[in-house]
Amino acid sequence: MCYNPIYKRTKILYNGEDRIIVEHCEIEIRTHTAGKVSLYRAKGLLETGGTGLCVTYPHEGETVVLRFEENVLVMERNSLSMRFERGEATKALIRAAGREGTLPLRTRYCALERSQDHHKITLKYELGDPAQKFILSIRIVPSSEER
16 A cells, blocks of 8 residues: 555555555644654645555655554654554664664554544554653545645
8 A cells, every 4th residue: 555646636446456546635643652642744645545655755854654453553763663553562673874773662552543524543662771652643634635
């Protein structure tokens, strides 16, 4: 999943059956950690089809891809890759200056809620050792805006 280059509402047949829709969206990420709350907003592309979704948006000069399918959330960007699966211990892969490193990652909760007008991903995880706790609310709202 994650069809990227089209910047307007599109309907596509996938394997002759599933309908995939690519459309503009607004994304809002609210992060709670260490007693502080941060808010990030961006415009991007939303791809929906079947049971999953994929969002592509800019952040800190990079393209971020969020994929949610079968209760697993994967976040990919040039400098960071993370896989969130409820109850599982994984590793965050960090890349900088031609080097790579990992941090322990434990996902406590990861769920997708869908409604007619938006999608919401709720994520609770611990990163590092000692662990820093994070709670994220990711709200994705389809829009008709063309770039």
